[in-house]
Amino acid sequence: MLRVVLTGSECTGKSTLAAALAKHYKVEYVPEYLREYFEMKNGILAVEDVIPIAQGQLQYEAEAAAKGYNPLICDTDIISSIVYSKHYFEEAPGWLDDKLNRLGPSLYLLCGIDIDWEADGQRDMPEKRNYMQGLFINELKSRGIPFHAIDGPLNERTLKSIRAIDEALDVVEKNFFN
Structure with a gap:
């Protein structure tokens, strides 16, 4: 099985791209649990919530x-928990690591910030998009996690992602059968 992770700062089209990819590959995508948890906690989160979210x-x-x-x-993974925990609480529990x-290993697709930011009650940093995206890039690089930068309109993002996924699926298949 190939684990594909869409990552990047808030409002970068991860959920929209996940839905398009799921449709293409005829699978369901793994949604972002934080959305459900955020609503359950009425939008008030503390460092103690980081592990339950993950x-x-x-x-x-x-x-x-x-x-x-x-x-x-x-639609996301533990990298997001680490980045946001460090940003909001200045620490990330070692459990996450x-x-x-x-x-x-997973295939990471870093969604770009070149699309419009939309408020939804959870998103709160439109002015910090570049900064937050830099935190994601730095976290991936510091861990030696390779990633594909995915940007452009949805159709381009989808095609770029499918190419990267298909290449990775070929590698997984070759390694499995050899």
């Missing part, structure tokens, strides 16, 4: 993986 995300992934989806398309290291 656990919820991992549970969503496990449920989708159990259905045999390949690729497993994830342990879980991330156990997930193994």
Whole structure:
């Protein structure tokens, strides 16, 4: 199974792209658990919420993986929990690193900030898009996680993503059968 993670700062079209990719590959995508958790907590989060949010995300992934989806398309992952925890709370629980290291290799698609920002009650930093995107890039690079930059309108993003996913699926298939 190939785990595909859409990542990047808020309002970069991750959910929209995840839906388009899921349709193309005829799978369901793993939604962002934070949205549900944010509503449950009435929008008030503390550092104590970081691990439950990551656990919820991992549970969503496990449920989708159990259905045999390949690729497993994830609207976000623990990298987002790490970046936002460091930003809002100036720390990230070590538990996140342990879980991330156990997930193994994944294909990361970094969604660009070249689309319009839209308010939705959860998003709160339109003026910090470049800064937050830099935090995502730095986190990926500092961990040695390769990623594909995905930008442009949705049709371009979808095509770029499909090419990257298909290449990765070919590698996974060759490694599995050799």
